[in-house]
Amino acid sequence: MRNSIAAFLLVASIAAASVRAQDVRQLGPHVHGQTRVQVVVDGDTLDVSLVIPGADAVGFEHPPAGPVEAAAYKNAVAKLRVSRRWLQPSAAAACVPVSVEVSPHGYGQDAVVGMHAELEAIYRFRCSHVSALDAIDVRLVDVFPATHTIVADVLLHDGALRQELDPGMVRIDLKP
Numbered sequence: 204m205r206n207s208i209a210a211f212l213l214v215a216s217i218a219a220a221s222v223r224a225q226d227v228r229q230l231g232p233h234v235h236g237q238t239r240v241q242v243v244v245d246g247d248t249l250d251v252s253l254v255i256p257g258a259d260a261v262g263f264e265h266p267p268a269g270p271v272e273a274a275a276y277k278n279a280v281a282k283l284r285v286s287r288r289w290l291q292p293s294a295a296a297a298c299v300p301v302s303v304e305v306s307p308h309g310y311g312q313d314a315v316v317g318m319h320a321e322l323e324a325i326y327r328f329r330c331s332h333v334s335a336l337d338a339i340d341v342r343l344v345d346v347f348p349a350t351h352t353i354v355a356d357v358l359l360h361d362g363a364l365r366q367e368l369d370p371g372m373v374r375i376d377l378k379p
């Protein structure tokens with residue numbers, strides 16, 4: 204009996220440690236087909252960040268092995284970097300992209316066998332007419348056809364709203 208309690212405690216403490224490790228990475232296991240988007244509007248600054256499962260963007264979730272996989276990985280990162288075609292704030296708001304940062308998780312030395320891998324991208328815009336910023340169109344499925352749903356969290360100065368975009372929907376509304 205004593206042994207089984209000790210074993211239970213050991214297993215419980217290992218489980219707790221691995222949960223803490225995940226918290227540190229801030230990346231829970233994603234759902235393939237689902238991209239998470241966060242939109243923050245602060246003054247004239249619009250930040251859009253996105254986490255797309257590697258399975259959807261790259262086609263695999265491990266460090267690239269061989270030239271074919273290396274090319275697929277590079278291609279996915281390049282598509283995320285050039286957002287003009289698929290990430291469009293309301294035209295009337297006149298938002299200009301000022302920076303983009305694409306961070307891979309699980310495609311290099313941080314890879315863990317059996318763990319998911321994903322790409323994170325952060326876009327910053329400055330908007331001349333932020334009051335006209337009503338929506339953002341995210342045509343992610345045009346560049347990554349495996350995208351099924353987009354779950355968007357929008358943080359505005361007067362509240363937050365969550366929207367789930369099913370296939371065929373591309374618009375994130377920024378006005379409640």
Ligand SMILES: [Zn+2]
Pocket residue numbers: 233235256257258264319320
């Ligand atoms: Zn995955």
